[in-house]
Amino acid sequence: xxxxxxxxxxxxxxxxxxxxxxxxxxxxxxxxxxxxxxxxxxxxxxxxxxxxxxxxxxxxxxxxxxxxxxxxxxxxxxxxxxxxxxxxxxxxxxxxxxxxxxxxxxxxxxxxxxxxxxxxxxxxxxxxxxxxxxxxxxxxxxxxxxxxxxxxxxxxxxxxxxxxxxxxxxxxxxxxxxxxxxxxxxxxxxxxxxxxxxxxxxxxxxxxxxxxxxxxxxxxxxxxxxxxxxxxxxxxxxxxxxxxxxxxxxxxxxxxxxxxxxxxxxxxxxxxxxxxxxxxxxxxxxxxxxxxxxxxxxxxxxxxxxxxxxxxxxxxxxxxxxxxxxxxxxxxxxxxxxxxxxxxxxxxxxxxxxxxxxxxxxxxxxxxxxxxxxxxxxxxxxxxxxxxxxxxxxxxxxxxxxxxxxxxxxxxxxxxxxxxxxxxxxxxxxxxxxxxxxxxxxxxxxxxxxxxxxx
Numbered sequence: 112x113x114x115x116x117x118x119x120x121x122x123x124x125x126x127x128x129x130x131x132x133x134x135x136x137x138x139x140x141x142x143x144x145x146x147x148x149x150x151x152x153x154x155x156x157x158x159x160x161x162x163x164x165x166x167x168x169x170x171x172x173x174x175x176x177x178x179x180x181x182x183x184x185x186x187x188x189x190x191x192x193x194x195x196x197x198x199x200x201x202x203x204x205x206x207x208x209x210x211x212x213x214x215x216x217x218x219x220x221x222x223x224x225x226x227x228x229x230x231x232x233x234x235x236x237x238x239x240x241x242x243x244x245x246x247x248x249x250x251x252x253x254x255x256x257x258x259x260x261x262x263x264x265x266x267x268x269x270x271x272x273x274x275x276x277x278x279x280x281x282x283x284x285x286x287x288x289x290x291x292x293x294x295x296x297x298x299x300x301x302x303x304x305x306x307x308x309x310x311x312x313x314x315x316x317x318x319x320x321x322x323x324x325x326x327x328x329x330x331x332x333x334x335x336x337x338x339x340x341x342x343x344x345x346x347x348x349x350x351x352x353x354x355x356x357x358x359x360x361x362x363x364x365x366x367x368x369x370x371x372x373x374x375x376x377x378x379x380x381x382x383x384x385x386x387x388x389x390x391x392x393x394x395x396x397x398x399x400x401x402x403x404x405x406x407x408x409x410x411x412x413x414x415x416x417x418x419x420x421x422x423x424x425x426x427x428x429x430x431x432x433x434x435x436x437x438x439x440x441x442x443x444x445x446x447x448x449x450x451x452x453x454x455x456x457x458x459x460x461x462x463x464x465x466x467x468x469x470x471x472x473x474x475x476x477x478x479x480x481x482x483x484x485x486x487x488x489x490x491x492x493x494x495x496x497x498x499x500x501x502x503x504x505x506x507x508x509x510x511x512x513x514x515x516x517x518x519x520x521x522x523x524x525x526x527x528x529x530x531x532x533x534x535x536x537x538x539x540x541x542x543x544x545x546x547x548x549x550x551x552x553x554x555x556x557x558x559x560x561x562x563x564x565x566x
Contacts, residue, residue, distance in 0.1 A: 150215035191533045193539040193546070196235065200537060200549060201248065203230040203324045203339035205501045208520030209448035211441075212306070214345035216267040216368035219396045221418070223272070223282060224264055224304040226341050230324050231297045231514055234332075236260045239550040241296055241509055246334065247296040251288035251323050252341070261306040261313050271397045279304065291324075295511060307343045318446045319529045320346040338532045342521070346443030348469065353428065371396065383412040388485065405479035427469040434461040436469075450530070451522035485512075493561030507560035515544040 197365050205227060212224045221449030228250050232242045259265055259278045269275045272282060280286050291298035307316045320343055325336040353369045355362035359376065361369045368391065375389040382388075383401060390396050398404070402418035403411030411417065416424070422440075430436040434449060441462075442448045454459040465483040466472055485504075496504040496512075502519050504512045517523045518553055521530050524542040531541025538546035547554050 112370045160460045172213050174536060194536060196537070197335065198550065199232060199234055199242070199326060199334040201230055201232050201324055201326050201335040201337050202510075202537070203228060203322070203337055203512075203533060203546070205229070205339070205341050205518050205521075206513070207342075208451075208518035209318075209342045209344060209442060209446070210305075210389055211344055211347060212262070212264070213348075214262075215365075215367060216262070216264050216271065216395055218394050219367065219371060219398060220267070220271050221347075221398050221521075222345075223268075224258060224262060224306060225281060225301075226305040226343055228291065228300045228303065228322055228324065228339060228341060229297055229511070229513070230291060230299075230339075231510060232326050233550050235550055235552060236550050237555075239508070243296060245329055247327050247329070247502065247530055248291040249289065249325050249327070250291055250300050250303075251325075252305065252320055253323060254317075255305065256287055256310055258304050258306045264304070267395045270395050297511065305341055305343050307345060316344070316346070316445065318342055318346070318442065318448075321532070337536050340521075340527070340529050340532075342446075342448065342518075344442035344446045346446045347354050347441070348439055348443060351439055368394075383415065395405070399479055405477065419475065423469045424473035427473060430469070432463060432468045434463070437462045447526070449520050449522055450526040451517075452524050453522065455524075455526050489535040493559065517543075 125363055129316065206229055207227070210222075210226045212222050213220050216223075219484065230248055230448050232246060232248065233406055234240045234242050257279050265276060265278055268282075274282065276282070281302040281304030285300055285302045285304070287303065287305065289300065291300045305320060307318050307320070309315070320341045322339045322341045323336060326334040328334055349370060350366045352358060353361075353366045353373070355369065358369070358373055361372050361376075363369050365371055371390045371394070375391060379389055382390075386393065398418050399407050399409035399411065401412045401415050403409060403415070403422055404418045415421075426440070430439045433443070434454075437449075438444050438447075449462060472478075480500070482500060484496055484499070485501050497506075498504040502511075502513055506512050506515075513519070517525065517530060521527065521543075523531070523534065525531060528541075534541050537549045538544060
């Protein structure tokens, strides 16, 4: 089936896949994402956090509070009971749909523990308003309150990133609980050092961790709360190939040192100035010191391919060109990070349908920043992205697309039940946020929210 036919098939079901019936009228400001920047210092990367807080217009003092105690439930009936909502709601999400980190940092690091939560707070009304002033938004992980002891990251943070972090504090200064930062029209907590293990059990993976997001006014009264998935995984199966004796008969006793030994064998004569000698003698090694990584904001070294390009090119003929092939390195056969409605509704939509095969990915000039667009397929009026990246795009009423449709790779309705909890809390059922009276006090008339022109 060619791609035009596939797109036609997708468009015919567009109302199911891309309808968010939350009609909002809001004032829209500039988009600004929190960014993690990196500068080279003594062959290490020192990361700086650049938050910017921009207040919106003055809002009335809240008069009614909302208290929810949502729990993980079975799939709701076809006629669920809508929840009782107060004057305010909070919609939260993770930006990428999955965050990975190395299971062990003693030898090398691709990615540190670094998770992200975004949220928008809405005052319900006719019209509703996005609220940015007079409130605080906090996050916590009730079942996951510490990370030290679940990972050895803090034993090697100084060697890898040039900073000696306090226990359970991440590279941006965030912990496992705290206040989210106001960034223009949303709140964000970037760089949460979350692991995939609950407290008291450091062996059972729980990749879809639940965060509590709570909104208070400045007098301490609770206005709204919700539960949001923060996906996290170490399921990167380098051991599938790089076990002792698996490649070039290399046997060092650990997968990571097998990889570094192979890297030295194949590339040592091309190492840049400052990295002379084998990497085995420079452990722990941050791959992004040499290989550019837009995921970390790391510039890398001139003339060396980006980390994404290098890995995908090197392994292009080593794994099958299927989603299961991608799961050799990306989480994974157990985690199944690709769980969105497109992949579950259509057999032909998999990792390769959007991203291409590994050879194609290896030619991406800007990995993480140049990615597939939803409007490549959903090309009808009202579905155009206003940003190159879906995760940064906003649509009807100034809501981020991910607020109603959920995160990249987890677009509602997700195959992971926990992803649906936040929607159940707001509209009584999982799936795309489509009940207009979640935000409106009365059901508005008109077309799909994608086709309604709002300020």
